[in-house]
Amino acid sequence: MAAVRTSSEITFNRVAIVAVLLVTIIFLAPIYWIASTAFKPRNLATTIPPTVVFQPEISPFVKLFTKRSQLRSPPSPEEYAAAPWWERVVFDGGEKIVRDGKGQVQWSGYPSRFLNSLIIAITSTVLAVGMGTFTAYGFSRFKVKGEADLLFFILSTRMLPPVVVAIPMFLMYRAVGLNDSHIGLIILYTAFNLSFSVWLMKGFMDEIPKEYEEAALVDGYTRMEAFFKIVLPEAATGIAATAVFCFITAWNEYAFALIMTNRRAQTAPPFIPSQVGSGLPDWTVIAAGTFLFLLPVAIFTFLLRNHLLRGMSFGAIRK
Amino acid sequence: MTQIELRGVQKFFGAVQVIKDLNLKIADNEFIVLLGQSGCGKTTTLRAIAGLETIGEGDILIDGKPVQHLKAADRDIAMVFQSFSLYPHMSVYENIAFPLRATRKSKTEIDQEVRSVAKTLQISDLLAKKPSALSGGDMQRVAIGRALVRRPKAMLMDEPIGALDAKLREEMRAEIKRLHIKQGSTTIYVTHDQIEAMSLADRIVIMHEGVLQQVGTPDEVYSQPANLFVAQFVGSPVMNVADAAVTEKASAASVTLGDAAAGFEFPRTLLSKLNGHAGDALALGIRPEGVLIRRDAADGFMAVETQIVEPLGSFDIVDLKVGSNMLRARTKSGFISGPGEKVFARIDPTQAHFFDKASGKSLEVRL
Numbered sequence: 001m002a003a004v005r006t007s008s009e010i011t012f013n014r015v016a017i018v019a020v021l022l023v024t025i026i027f028l029a030p031i032y033w034i035a036s037t038a039f040k041p042r043n044l045a046t047t048i049p050p051t052v053v054f055q056p057e058i059s060p061f062v063k064l065f066t067k068r069s070q071l072r073s074p075p076s077p078e079e080y081a082a083a084p085w086w087e088r089v090v091f092d093g094g095e096k097i098v099r100d101g102k103g104q105v106q107w108s109g110y111p112s113r114f115l116n117s118l119i120i121a122i123t124s125t126v127l128a129v130g131m132g133t134f135t136a137y138g139f140s141r142f143k144v145k146g147e148a149d150l151l152f153f154i155l156s157t158r159m160l161p162p163v164v165v166a167i168p169m170f171l172m173y174r175a176v177g178l179n180d181s182h183i184g185l186i187i188l189y190t191a192f193n194l195s196f197s198v199w200l201m202k203g204f205m206d207e208i209p210k211e212y213e214e215a216a217l218v219d220g221y222t223r224m225e226a227f228f229k230i231v232l233p234e235a236a237t238g239i240a241a242t243a244v245f246c247f248i249t250a251w252n253e254y255a256f257a258l259i260m261t262n263r264r265a266q267t268a269p270p271f272i273p274s275q276v277g278s279g280l281p282d283w284t285v286i287a288a289g290t291f292l293f294l295l296p297v298a299i300f301t302f303l304l305r306n307h308l309l310r311g312m313s314f315g316a317i318r319k
Numbered sequence: 320m321t322q323i324e325l326r327g328v329q330k331f332f333g334a335v336q337v338i339k340d341l342n343l344k345i346a347d348n349e350f351i352v353l354l355g356q357s358g359c360g361k362t363t364t365l366r367a368i369a370g371l372e373t374i375g376e377g378d379i380l381i382d383g384k385p386v387q388h389l390k391a392a393d394r395d396i397a398m399v400f401q402s403f404s405l406y407p408h409m410s411v412y413e414n415i416a417f418p419l420r421a422t423r424k425s426k427t428e429i430d431q432e433v434r435s436v437a438k439t440l441q442i443s444d445l446l447a448k449k450p451s452a453l454s455g456g457d458m459q460r461v462a463i464g465r466a467l468v469r470r471p472k473a474m475l476m477d478e479p480i481g482a483l484d485a486k487l488r489e490e491m492r493a494e495i496k497r498l499h500i501k502q503g504s505t506t507i508y509v510t511h512d513q514i515e516a517m518s519l520a521d522r523i524v525i526m527h528e529g530v531l532q533q534v535g536t537p538d539e540v541y542s543q544p545a546n547l548f549v550a551q552f553v554g555s556p557v558m559n560v561a562d563a564a565v566t567e568k569a570s571a572a573s574v575t576l577g578d579a580a581a582g583f584e585f586p587r588t589l590l591s592k593l594n595g596h597a598g599d600a601l602a603l604g605i606r607p608e609g610v611l612i613r614r615d616a617a618d619g620f621m622a623v624e625t626q627i628v629e630p631l632g633s634f635d636i637v638d639l640k641v642g643s644n645m646l647r648a649r650t651k652s653g654f655i656s657g658p659g660e661k662v663f664a665r666i667d668p669t670q671a672h673f674f675d676k677a678s679g680k681s682l683e684v685r686l
Contacts, residue, residue, distance in 0.1 A: 211404040214371050217391040218398040220421035220469070229417075233408040 031294070037287035042093055045283040059089035060284035064292070066090070067098040067106035110289055113271040118296065120182055120267060121250040124189035128246045129239060131190070132197025133205075137227065139198075140205035141213075151202070154195045162192060163255045170259055180261045188260070189250040196249075197242050204238025205231070240307035248297055268293050320347045321382055321472040321505040323368065328377035330363055330529075337363050339529040341377070345507065350499050352520035353509045354552075360529040361509045365475050368507065370394050381472060392421070397466035401478040403458045405450035411437075411461050412446040418469040436468045439498075455483045459491055463498070473505040481510070492518055513553050517541070525549050547679040550604045550672060556636050559610070561644045562676065563603035565593060574603060574666070579642030583666045584619040585686070592684045593673065600676035607636055609670030610648035612655075612662050620663035625655050639664055 037045050039056035068090060075083070075091050083091065090097050098106040135154075139147060169188070170179065178184035208231060216226035232239070258270040272289040275282075301308075323345040330338035337360045345351050353361035366372040368379055370391030379387045386394050397418070405414050412433055419429045437443045440460045450458060459479060466474055480491045496519055499506055510516055516523050517537040525532040525540060525548075533545035544550035550558045561576040565585075572589040573582030593601075613620060626638035626645065630652055637655045639646045639662070648664065655662065668686040675682060 209402065209404070211400050211402050212406060214391075215398070215400060215404040215406075215465075216417070217371065218369055218396065218475075219418035219465070220392045220395075222390070222392060225421075230406055234406075236408075 034287050034290050034294070037284055038291040040284055040287075042282055042284050045287070057089065057284075058086070059093060060282075060288035061292075062086045062089055063093070063095075063108075063282065063285045064110050064288045065108055067108050068095040069098055070094065071096050109266075109271055110268070113266055113268045114292070116182065116261075116265055117251060117267040117269070117293075120185045120189065120265070121247055121296075123182075124186045124193065124250045125243055125247040127186070127190040128193035128197045129201075129243045132194055132201045132242065133232075133235065133239060135194075135198045136201035136205045137231065139202055141210065151199070154198050157191070157195045166255060166259050169256070173260060180264050180266075182265045184260060185257065185265055185267070188256055189253060192253075193246040193249055197246055200242045200245070201235070201238055204235050204242075207238075208234045237307050240304040244301055244304055244308065247300055251297055322347055322380075323473060323505060323507070324378075324380040324383075325364070325368075326378040326380065328364070328367065328379065329375045330360070330367060330372065331375045337529050338367070338374070341529075341531055343524060343531065343534065345505060347505055348503045350496075350506045350508065350519060350521045351524060352516040352522075353507065353524045353526060354513060354516040355511065355526035356552075357511055358528075359526045361511075361524075361526050362477055364526070365398075365477055365507060365509045368473075369396055369398050369475050371398075395469075395472045396475060397469060397471035397473075398475040398477065399459075399462045399466050399479045401481050403450075403462040403479075403482075405453075405458055405461055405465070407450055409449075410446065411442065411448050411450065411453070414450065414461055415446075415464045415468050418465060422469070432468055436464045439467075439501075440464045456487050456491060459483065460494075463495070467498075467502065471504070473507065476506065476508040478510050479508070480515070481512070488515075495519065514555065517553070523553075525552060527552075543681070543683075544604070544672065545681055547602065547604070547674050550674070550681075554606055556607050556647055556649070558604045558606045558672075559646050560602055560604045560674075561641075561646070563601045563673070565589065565601065574671075576603065576646070577642045577644040579644065581621055583621060585666075585668050585671070589668070589684065589686060592686070593682065596673075596675065596682055601682075602674040602676045603666075604672035604674060605646075605666050605670060607647045607649035609667045610639070610646055610664055611667055612637070612639075612648050612650055612664050614662060616663050620665045623662060623664045625660040625662060626658050628655050628657060 036052075038060055039058075040051065040054055041057050041059070044051040044054050071091070071094050075096070080088060080091060087097055100106060138144065139151065144150065173179040173184055178187070212230050212234060213223070213226045216230045217223065221229065252269060253267075254269045257267045261267065261270070268289070272286055272293065275286055275289070325341050325343040328338055328341040329336065339360075341360075341364060343351075353364060355361045363372055367374050367387075370386070370389060370393075374387055377387070378385045381394065381396075405411075406417065409417065415433045415436060416429050419432060424432075433446070434443065437446055440463060442457060442460050442464060445453065445457055445461070450461065453461065462479065466476075476495075479495070480488045483491060492515060495508075499519075508516075508519060520537055522534055522536055523540050524534050527548050533540055533549045535543070535545075540549055540553050544553060544558075547560060551560060564575045564582075566573050566575065566582065567587075567590060568582075568584075571587050572585040574585050574589075575582035611620075616622070621641075623639040623641055623646070626640055628638075629636040633652065635650050635652050635654060637648050637650055639648055641664075646664070671684075671686065673682045673684045674680065
């Protein structure tokens with residue numbers, strides 16, 4: 001029999017759809033704001049009321065990647081005509097691109113900060129998820145003395161706001177020469193993410209039936225082989241979810257990056273706002289930097305979306 | 320050629336002893352069924368043989384060599400799990416090929432062997448599928464295929480068809496038996512289902528609370544149960560067991576059940592065969608088919624009243640009131656129309672079993 005929907009159900013569904021749309025709009029509004037500002041001409045970035053319809057420009061991105069200085073006088077027509085298009089948009093804004101003695105364009109600090117962010121976030125994610133997976137497997141499959149206490153202890157590292165330990169960490173790092181180094185931030189983020197990774201992976205490992213490994217053991221494999229050939233593929237969903245969370249945490253971390261680094265290993269989060277202070281704030285450049293900064297997480301999450309959504313074990317064990 | 324022997328095997332889980340001094344010899348090509356209720360130690364025994372559990376004491380010998388210190392991978396034994404444990408991320412082909420890949424065989428060899436096993440089990444058309452796309456019976460076939468493909472020394476099966484529905488279970492039972500006859504490998508099979516055990520086993524090993532109760536062919540454990548536990552565990556409908564008092568009558572022996580007013584007539588030789596146990600606390604065991612019923616009075620038959628009748632298709636089970644005890648008899652279907660009927664019953668002495676009530680042991684009286 002076909003289900004008959006009453007009018008109250010239909011009304012409820014409509015209200016629910018409107019509510020979901022509203023929430024979606026509220027959540028996406030800041031993203032839209034950043035993305036649109038990243039393509040706005042500078043003079044339209046701060047208008048009240050906000051400009052919604054405008055001719056998108058690429059100039060904020062050109063400015064983001066290059067070192068610029070204020071023009072004392074407008075460029076000569078020949079100079080303007082000889083300049084490539086991306087230099088002209090900078091001229092239009094009353095600035096010029098700084099070149100070295102050989103005429104090479106000087107890059108801004110953004111690309112290297114972005115690269116630092118990538119190196120540090122990816123490495124610390126791999127380490128935290130890798131170690132977390134092994135630890136969780138151990139806790140899940142073997143009798144560990146004082147297991148509950150150990151797991152509680154592992155979690156206790158998350159029971160205080162990390163910033164509380166920022167000063168002692170800074171002093172320690174300075175003493176051992178780890179400040180402003182990639183390895184320093186990698187260790188820090190790995191340590192910070194590890195407890196989370198262990199707990200999350202433990203949940204996923206507990207869900208994987210022990211019989212799979214036992215079958216592999218009887219089939220002639222060592223425990224290590226069984227782990228890599230059977231448990232890891234089965235844990236892919238959990239690993240993907242944990243990796244996304246660890247990556248986002250490391251990628252977006254601001255406070256430690258601000259305190260522990262200043263140049264060599266500085267990541268993008270402390271760098272982007274530091275641009276506010278030089279001359280009049282150019283919000284379009286900051287928005288462009290932020291917009292680009294959003295992309296890796298969005299892409300990473302998009303690539304892993306199937307793993308995040310897929311169920312754990314799909315019916316090959318009969319319970 | 321694979322013989323398996325358990326010598327004085329003991330296993331503890333903390334303070335609980337789950338296997339108590341188990342001794343068992345399994346011959347080459349034999350199909351052994353470990354039968355018992357859940358928690359009796361049968362699965363633990365199987366897992367100990369597979370190498371998935373360590374044992375506290377004793378030896379496990381495969382072909383005369385102790386293997387209790389070897390890893391599961393080094394024992395060359397295959398196992399079929401109740402849950403099937405097919406690897407969900409691999410296709411059926413990959414699942415069956417998986418044990419062969421551990422042996423570092425060549426690709427063509429692996430391919431040949433996988434296809435030949437698939438042919439035997441009639442699952443060739445499933446090779447490309449993922450386990451999640453299979454029915455219960457097919458999963459079971461794949462699990463057996465994965466166990467067979469390596470030609471292991473022995474096959475261990477832990478309630479392999481327990482998760483299937485009744486009809487499929489019957490089909491798979493026949494298939495497993497056919498396969499065993501064809502392949503002829505030493506097989507140890509764990510189940511709590513005595514019908515499965517009876518139909519499959521060369522010999523049945525009955526366990527209870529970690530203790531081996533009896534080892535014997537299906538016929539032996541059915542017709543000569545070693546103790547009260549085996550007597551009541553094997554056979555369906557369950558064997559009647561009642562307190563019995565044996566007295567001497569003029570020309571015969573009389574066995575009175577519980578508080579019944581009169582006794583059933585038994586041959587006089589019973590007294591001598593009980594060998595002095597007649598005065599002890601005895602229990603009589605008789606299977607429903609050993610309770611004979613007729614409508615008219617006859618020599619040696621006792622008048623009883625019928626209670627409930629359970630029609631089971633090919634036969635009926637009728638409850639007869641004997642004192643405060645209930646004696647269940649097997650009759651041809653429709654023989655008794657309902658409760659309250661007066662009939663005449665006797666116990667077939669050749670099918671009667673006498674047990675010592677205190678120890679539960681059979682007194683081995685055969686009339």
